[in-house]
Amino acid sequence: MVETGKIRVRFAPSPTGQLHIGNVRTALFNWLFARQKRGTFVLRIEDTDVERSEVRYETQLLADMKWLGLDWDEGPDVGGPYSPYRQSEKMDGYRAYAARLIREGKAYYCFCTSEELEREREQALAEQRQPIYSGKCRKIDPAEAERRRAAGEPAAIRLKIPEHPIQFHDIVRGDVEFPHEVIGDQIIVRSGGMPIYNYAVVIDDADMEITHVIRGDDHISNTPKQVAVYEALGLQVPEFAHLSTILGPDRERLSKRHGATSVANYREMGILPEALMNYLALLGWAPSGGDREIFPQAELIKEFDLARVTPSPAVFDTEKLYWLNRHYIKQSARQRIHRMGAEFLERAGLLSAEMDEQVTTWAAGVVELLAPYVDRLDQLPDRAGIFFRFDAAEAILSPENAEVFASPAVTKVIEAFAWRASAEAGWTVESFNAIMNQIKMETGTKGKDLFHPVRVVLIGSHSGPAFDKLIPLIETGSRLALPVHVKSGRERVTEFMEAWKRRAN
């Protein structure tokens, strides 16, 4: 148990692609734990895989984490007392520790070639034996090994795995024990001099005085190998917490083919960061009682408990994320939503980048009207079609409206409405309501029979927002200079009637 001093945790991603949903969840749990315990959250970049690592991914990664609301106390950009925070910048330390292990007889040089090892592995598999290293080079006399190495023979460094079961404590799973027979002496430094991941992490975590290693459960069988390194070096073994895998709807590990799997994807979809954070926290963790779902950041920090994290894998449920997103959209400061919504409309070419005050106000009205009913903000441009897109012929043909046109009173209502409405120039809520009341009396219709046809005439669909919100926005919108013209009520009625007559013929 590491209970002395302050908690130190770390998130150590490889900058080899977009920040994945599974990885942010790991980052989030580390962060929540650190913030609650008033500990330190370290960001360390594992960029030893030079082939795949790219700086732009690192930049993206930091930006995505910040967007979600995660911050770190030490990291490549902010520095800290345990610098450097990029693995590629700290190669020397790894070699020094390895030299010490050799000197102490806890590690040895291995002269086996990759081909030899591959052959042994295949043979073991064929004989249904454990495909682990035989320990052949363990027997080589150290002085002899030193001579061969000095003579230029390439050698990797292997750690002697102790001959007793290796056990460690996992906060999520309890005590875990691996028989040493299944491990085999691990290479810790390649013949080229580069350290192996399972060795490098240990050095890094120990150097940085990490007290709790919280990571994905794909590392669980790496853990005994790492514990062996800690023990050989006489270093304090940290506490572990292995988080379960996040699955797609088909119960397969969440991957690209499941669609949106990166933080960036969700940001572009118009998922609010607090919704994503709340959802991710609920994937694998639940408060005691398990009867609360809404957890804003501050509440999460207060309630989060590593010991309550579930060990079983979880299927990522987009619907529940959307539900939370709707909640936070409604909850959020109006101005923020107006601004964000306008950005999505702008990206869709419905608004221009520079907006004067009138347009800004109008756009805010549009977003205000539509936003509470969308799952994600990127649905806004489509929903705004009731303003920007009006095609009478399409509305008449649409199967969605077939039922409306099948109603016996439809012609009567449409004609009565058109007759009155086309005479009116600038509509107001009052004038519109007056018209509605008149045709209600004239046609003797009400409810659906009255409203559905009128709605189809005006927005091409029988469902949509209330007229007293809609009419003013249509009218003011029609008078603004926008990239896509918003047709006025009268324009709509006129166009509809032309199409309606054409239909009749």
Place this chain on the structure above:
RNA sequence: GUCCCCGUCGUCUAGCCCGGCCUAGGACAUCGCCCUUUCACGGCGGUAACACGGGUUCAAAUCCCGUCGGGGACGCCA
């Protein structure tokens, strides 16, 4: 093949460690009703789960063993 991890409604989960309060709770989704001169939102209600088989016990979702199913690891990858 061997080792490790996991297994409660369709999904996320509470309960499990410390057996009885579990007639198994909440949420998403779904279905129904109400609200609404439309649709949604919202409110109310319903359907729906302890993987299977053995033990232990007066009593098991909870403890033990086994089976089955899913995932991971066994690299001079991370």
